[in-house]
Amino acid sequence: MKRHLTWRAGLVAAAALLSFVYIIPSIPGFAPLPGWWRYVRPLIFAPPPEPISLGLDLQGGMHLVLEVDTDKAVEIVVERRVAEIRRAVEREGIAVETLERRGTNQIFLEVKGERALGQLEQILGNYPEMARSQRGATGLLLTQSAREVAAIQERAVEQNVEKLRNRVDEFGVREPLIQREGDRRIIIQLPGIKDPERAIKLIGKTALLEFKLVDEQHSLEEALAGEVPEGSEILYQNTLDPQGRVVQRFAFLLEKKTLLTGDVITSARARPSDPASDFEVSLQFDREGAKIFEEITRKNVRRRLAIVLDGNIYSAPVINEPIAGGQAQITGRFTPEEARDLAIILRAGALPAPVEVIANLTVGPLLGQDSIRAGLQASILAGVLVILVMAVYYRLAGLIADMALFLNLVMMLGVLAGIQATLTLPGIAGIALTVGLAVDSNVLIFERIREELKVGKTARSAIDSGYSKAWVTIIDSHITALITAMALFLFGSGPVRGFAVTLGLGVLINLFTATVGTKVVFDWLILRGMKRISI
Amino acid sequence: MEIVGKTNIDFLGLRRVAFIGSTLMVLLGLIASVQIARGQANLGIDFVGGTSVQVLFERPVDLGEVRRVLAAGGFADSELQQFVGGRRLFIRMKASGESVAGTGAKIKETLTQGFSDNPFILESSNEVGPVIGRELQVAALWAIVISLLGIVTYIAWRFEFRFGIAATVATFHDVLVVLGIFFLMGKEITLLIVTALLTLAGYSLTDTVVVFDRIRENFRARRRGSLAEIINASINEVLSRTIMTSLTTLLAIFAIFLLGGEVLRDFSLALLFGIVVGTYSSVFVASAIVYEWRVRGRRPGVRAKRQAQSLH
Numbered sequence: 001m002k003r004h005l006t007w008r009a010g011l012v013a014a015a016a017l018l019s020f021v022y023i024i025p026s027i028p029g030f031a032p033l034p035g036w037w038r039y040v041r042p043l044i045f046a047p048p049p050e051p052i053s054l055g056l057d058l059q060g061g062m063h064l065v066l067e068v069d070t071d072k073a074v075e076i077v078v079e080r081r082v083a084e085i086r087r088a089v090e091r092e093g094i095a096v097e098t099l100e101r102r103g104t105n106q107i108f109l110e111v112k113g114e115r116a117l118g119q120l121e122q123i124l125g126n127y128p129e130m131a132r133s134q135r136g137a138t139g140l141l142l143t144q145s146a147r148e149v150a151a152i153q154e155r156a157v158e159q160n161v162e163k164l165r166n167r168v169d170e171f172g173v174r175e176p177l178i179q180r181e182g183d184r185r186i187i188i189q190l191p192g193i194k195d196p197e198r199a200i201k202l203i204g205k206t207a208l209l210e211f212k213l214v215d216e217q218h219s220l221e222e223a224l225a226g227e228v229p230e231g232s233e234i235l236y237q238n239t240l241d242p243q244g245r246v247v248q249r250f251a252f253l254l255e256k257k258t259l260l261t262g263d264v265i266t267s268a269r270a271r272p273s274d275p276a277s278d279f280e281v282s283l284q285f286d287r288e289g290a291k292i293f294e295e296i297t298r299k300n301v302r303r304r305l306a307i308v309l310d311g312n313i314y315s316a317p318v319i320n321e322p323i324a325g326g327q328a329q330i331t332g333r334f335t336p337e338e339a340r341d342l343a344i345i346l347r348a349g350a351l352p353a354p355v356e357v358i359a360n361l362t363v364g365p366l367l368g369q370d371s372i373r374a375g376l377q378a379s380i381l382a383g384v385l386v387i388l389v390m391a392v393y394y395r396l397a398g399l400i401a402d403m404a405l406f407l408n409l410v411m412m413l414g415v416l417a418g419i420q421a422t423l424t425l426p427g428i429a430g431i432a433l434t435v436g437l438a439v440d441s442n443v444l445i446f447e448r449i450r451e452e453l454k455v456g457k458t459a460r461s462a463i464d465s466g467y468s469k470a471w472v473t474i475i476d477s478h479i480t481a482l483i484t485a486m487a488l489f490l491f492g493s494g495p496v497r498g499f500a501v502t503l504g505l506g507v508l509i510n511l512f513t514a515t516v517g518t519k520v521v522f523d524w525l526i527l528r529g530m531k532r533i534s535i
Numbered sequence: 536m537e538i539v540g541k542t543n544i545d546f547l548g549l550r551r552v553a554f555i556g557s558t559l560m561v562l563l564g565l566i567a568s569v570q571i572a573r574g575q576a577n578l579g580i581d582f583v584g585g586t587s588v589q590v591l592f593e594r595p596v597d598l599g600e601v602r603r604v605l606a607a608g609g610f611a612d613s614e615l616q617q618f619v620g621g622r623r624l625f626i627r628m629k630a631s632g633e634s635v636a637g638t639g640a641k642i643k644e645t646l647t648q649g650f651s652d653n654p655f656i657l658e659s660s661n662e663v664g665p666v667i668g669r670e671l672q673v674a675a676l677w678a679i680v681i682s683l684l685g686i687v688t689y690i691a692w693r694f695e696f697r698f699g700i701a702a703t704v705a706t707f708h709d710v711l712v713v714l715g716i717f718f719l720m721g722k723e724i725t726l727l728i729v730t731a732l733l734t735l736a737g738y739s740l741t742d743t744v745v746v747f748d749r750i751r752e753n754f755r756a757r758r759r760g761s762l763a764e765i766i767n768a769s770i771n772e773v774l775s776r777t778i779m780t781s782l783t784t785l786l787a788i789f790a791i792f793l794l795g796g797e798v799l800r801d802f803s804l805a806l807l808f809g810i811v812v813g814t815y816s817s818v819f820v821a822s823a824i825v826y827e828w829r830v831r832g833r834r835p836g837v838r839a840k841r842q843a844q845s846l847h
Contacts, residue, residue: 057798065667152570196660204636207701357636358664367589367658374796382790386783393779429791429799433734433806434789440780444745447776473748476693477741480686484737487682488730491674496730503734 009520015512017406018046019414026051026417052417054423055498058372060365061191062199066164066355068183068184071158073353074149082107088123097138105144107460108274113179114138124188126337153184156353161186164203164355166348171202171341186355196362198341206310206354207345209262211296214304215253225252231256232362235306236428237313239333252313254306261350264289264326268346270339273331279339290315290326299320361494382432383409390439394446396534399523402441404513408438411509412502421505424498434506440477441514444472446535459533460526467519474515481507488526542771546818547763547826556758557708564711567682567718576718579725584630584665586638590646592655595621604649604763610642618797623658625797635662675729681711682733683707686740695745697828702743705821709739713808717801735809738784742777742817749773750822762829766822781814 041048056063078101085107089096095112107130114137124132124151126165128170130142142150158182164186165178175188193199215232222233233256239248264285273280285293291496296305297319306316307330314332334342390398410433416423447465457465485504522533570576580587599616601624605613616625626642639660646655663671686706691699710732717728749769760768785807792803 004641011718035774065664067666081556197659200637200640357662359667360636360639360660360662361658362639362657364657366591366656371796371798374794374799378791378794378799381794382787385786385790388784389779389786425796425798426730429802432791432795433784433788438739439783440741443776443783445780447773451772461752473745476744479689480738480740482746483685483689484682484733485612487678487685488733490681491678492730493671493674493726496726499734500728505586 005520005523008516010522012407012517012520015411016532018044019411022049022414022417023052023410024414042249047420048416049417050420051266052413053420053422054368054372055427055495056189056191056368057359057363057425058368058375058423059191060193060363060368061189062193062196063355063359063361064188064190064200064203064362065181065359066160066186066188066203067356068157068186069356070184071104073154074220075101076352078105078107078144081130085109085123086259089120092119092123094119100484102141105149107142108135108139109142110135111498112138113163120420157186158186159352159508163348163351164188167202167345170348171199172346173199176362176376179281185358189521191305192365198337198468199356200360202341202345204355204357206351207263207344207348209346210258210308210351211260211309212254212256212258212306213294213300215255215307216303218253220251220253224251228253235308235311235313237316250313252306252316253311254308259305260285260289260292262346262420263349264292265346268343268362270336270343272462273329278331279336280329280333281334281339283328283330283344283346284416285326285328287326290324293326293328294324317365322327352480371425372428375432379432379435384440384495386435390442394442394535397442397446397449400518401439401446401514402438404442404517404519405435405438407517408509408513411513412505415505415509416502421501422498423502426495427498427502429504430499430506432436434503437481438506438510438514441470441474442518443512444473445514445518449533449535453533453535459531463519463526463533467515471515474511478511537775541769542774544774545767546770547767547823547827549731550823550826553815553823555711557820558817560712560715563712563715563719565715567714568711571724577721579723579728580627580629580663580668582659582668582675582724584635584663584668586630586635586660586662587625588639588642588660589641589658590624590626590655591619591658592622592650592653596624596650596653596655597621597767598791601626601646601649605642605645608641608645608649610645613642621658621796623797624655625800630668631667632662633665635664639664645749664696673724675726678733679729682736690740690744694751697825698747698751700770701821701824701828702740702747704824705743705816706736707741708816709809709812709822710736712812713805716808718807722801722804725801727798728805731802731805731809735806735813737774738806738810739816741812742780742813742823745773745776746770747825748818750825762826766826770818770822777814777817781810785810813823 027052047413062233077461082099082101086096086099089099089188093405094116096116097110097112099109100107111120117138117140118139124130124140125144127142129145129148131145132437133141133143135141168178168188170192173193175191177187179187181187188203190199215229218229218232220234223229223232232253234251235254237250237252238246239250240246265283266286267284271284272278301319301321304316304318307314307328309330314330330342383405387402390401390405392398394401409431412434414434415421441456445466448470449462452462452465453459482504485500487498488500489504567576567649571578574583598621601615605611605626609627610626613626615625616627618625628638628642639657639662643657643660668794683703683706687699687703690702694702713722713732713735717724722728746769749772750766753765753769788803788806788810790800792807795803
C-alpha cells in the first residue's frame, strides 16, 4: 500500500505542479517561468505556456461572419472572358451581332453570317473549359463546366481571405483571426478593437476601382428619363456629410467599358489635397498600368474620366493633357482617416468577390472587464459557499474535499491555458457550475463511508469500500455529463462552446481529483495511524 | 453533522399527487414547444436574426423618451430593458428583412442625436443575419437530439430497458417543465437558455442515475420486502446525498445568478429551476415510473427477482 500511495501522491503533485506552471503566464503582471522549465518542457512534450485566451465577450472586440458572393465571382470571371473575346474578334475583324454574358456562367455569341462562325474556331480554342453548343444558324452558347465554376468559387474565397488578411494586418490589430469556414464563409475576429465601425468599412468594401469615360455624346436627361443608350450606364457621385449620410447625388452617364482597374496599383498613399482642407489618395500604377493610363489620357484629352469605386463615382476630372508616369489621385473630400483607410484597401487590392456581413458581434472593452469581474466574483462566492458547507457538514473529510476542489480549479485553469482553449463568460459559468458539481463525487463517497461506519466497519475498510462502492455511480454520472458537454461542443457556437469546454474539462478533472486526489489523503492519514475518521 | 439522518419517507405513496402536478407542468412545456415551433414564442435574436445593442448612459434615461427617439429613427418595434439605475439600456430588434448589417451603427447614431446632452458608450452590439439564426436553430435542435439520444443509449446499456425509459421520461419532464416556466414568464429563449436546458438535462439524469444505482444494488444484494419498500428504502438511503449535492450546486448557481451579470441571469435562473425540478423528478417521476411499470407487469414478484439477478 505504501508504494502505491507514493506513486499516486506523486501523480497528484505532478498534476498540480504542471497546472500551476501553465497558469503562471495568465497571472496579471506575468511572473516569468522558472529557468528549469526550459529544460523540462521538451521532455514531457508540453506545449509552450501562454496566457489563457479570453473570448471576445471577455476581452472586447469584434467577431464577424462574412459570406462571400461566389456567384458574383463567377460572373466577374465570365465578364472578363467576354471582354477578351470581344478584343479578339475585333482584332480578327469578325462581324459579331451579339456577345454577352447570360446568367451566371454562360456567354452568348451571335455572328453575322454562317461563314463567320468558322472564323471563331481559333479564338474559342483558347477556352477549352467552356462547352459550346449551337443556337440557331449563327449563334453559340458557351457554358463553363461545373468543375471550372467550383474552382473559380473556391479561388475567390481563398483570395478573399488573403486580401482581407492584408487589410486587417495594415489596420493594425493585435492577434487578429481570419479564418475560412465552410464553403463560402469567412470568420474574422478582431480582439480589443477600438473603432468597430471603421473596421467594418475597411473589411466590407469590395474596393473595385475602375476608370471609365463620361459619355458626352448622349443626353443625361434622356438617360435619366429611361432611355439609357446601349453601352452606357448611369452612376452617381454622392456627397456625404460628416456622419456619412448622403446629402447630394450627382448623376453621370458613363461608358460601360472599363478602361483600367485597380489591379495595376502598386502603391496608394493618403496626403493632403492641394487646397489643404481635405485629404486625397494618390495612386501609383505599375509599368503596364502606366502605359495604358497614358494611352487613355492621350486619346481622350478634353474628355472627362470618372474614377469609380464599388459603383460610386468619386470624381470625374477633365483630362487636360496626356499623363505619363502612371500617377493618379482620388479626391473626394476625405478626412485623413478615411483617406488612410482607402489607401489601405487599394493597396491590399479589390476582393475578387463581394462579401456581406451576416453576423457581427461587437463587445466594448469596458463590458468585457465588467464581465470578467462579475464572473470572478460569482466563482469566488460559489467556491466560498461550497467550501463552507462541505467543511461544516463533513468536517475533516469536508476539508479534504475542499482541497480537491481547489486542485480541480487549478488544474482546470492549467489545462485551459495548456490546450489554449478560449475562456468565455458562459465558460466561467461552467467553472462555477463545476464547483457545485465537483463536490458531488465526494458527497457520494462520504455518504457511503458514513453508511459503512454505521454497520461497524473500521476506518480503513469503511474508506476502501466507500470509495469502491461509490465508484460505479460516479462513473455513470460523469459519463452522462460528458455526453451533454460533447453535444454542446459539437453543435454550439462561440460562447456556448466555451461553456461546453469548461463543463467537460471540469467533469474529467473532477473524476481525478475527487477519487484519486482525496483517496491519497485518506490513505496517508490511515498510514499515519488514524483510527477514526472525522466525517 | 447530518441534515436528514435516517429517514423513512413513503415517497411512492405520494406518486399520484406528483403525477398530476407533473402532467400539468409537462403540458405547459409541450404548449411552449409547440409555440416555439410555430414561431409564436419569444425566440432570441440568435435564433430568428436581428440586432441587439447595449449602451451605458452617463445619466439615467427615461424609457419613454428612448422609445420616442427610436421610433422617430425608424426602430419602432424594438424591445427595451433597463439596468443599473436606468443608465444601462438593452435594445433588441428582430430582423425584418434578410440583411441586418449596419443596424447596430444606425441605432447608435439615432441615440447619439436623440440624447446629445447625455453621452453614452456602446457596450456591445450583436447583429445576427436570419440565415445564421436558422442555422443556429438547426444546430440547437441537433444538440438536443444528440445529447438526449446519447444519454438514453448509455442508460439503456447500463441499466435494464425500463430504467432507461423512466430516466428519459424524467429528463424530458425536467426540460419541459423549465421551458414551460420560462414560456409563462415571457422570457426570451436564447442560445444560452437552450444550453442551460441541456445542462440541467445532464444534471437531472445524474440525480436519477444515483437513485437507480441504489435501487439496482438493493434489488441485487438483498432484500425481502415489497417492491415499494425496496424503492422507498433506496430513495431514503440516498436522500442525504441528493440534498447535499442539490444544495451545493444550488449555492454555486445562486452565486452566478447574484453576481454573474445580466448576460448570465436568465441562464442561471433556468439552472436554478432545473435543479429543483431535477431533484424532484428523480424521486417522484423516475422511481415512480419504474414502480408502476413493474407492478403492472405480470407476476411482479417473480419478475422483479429474476430481473434483479440479471441486472448487472
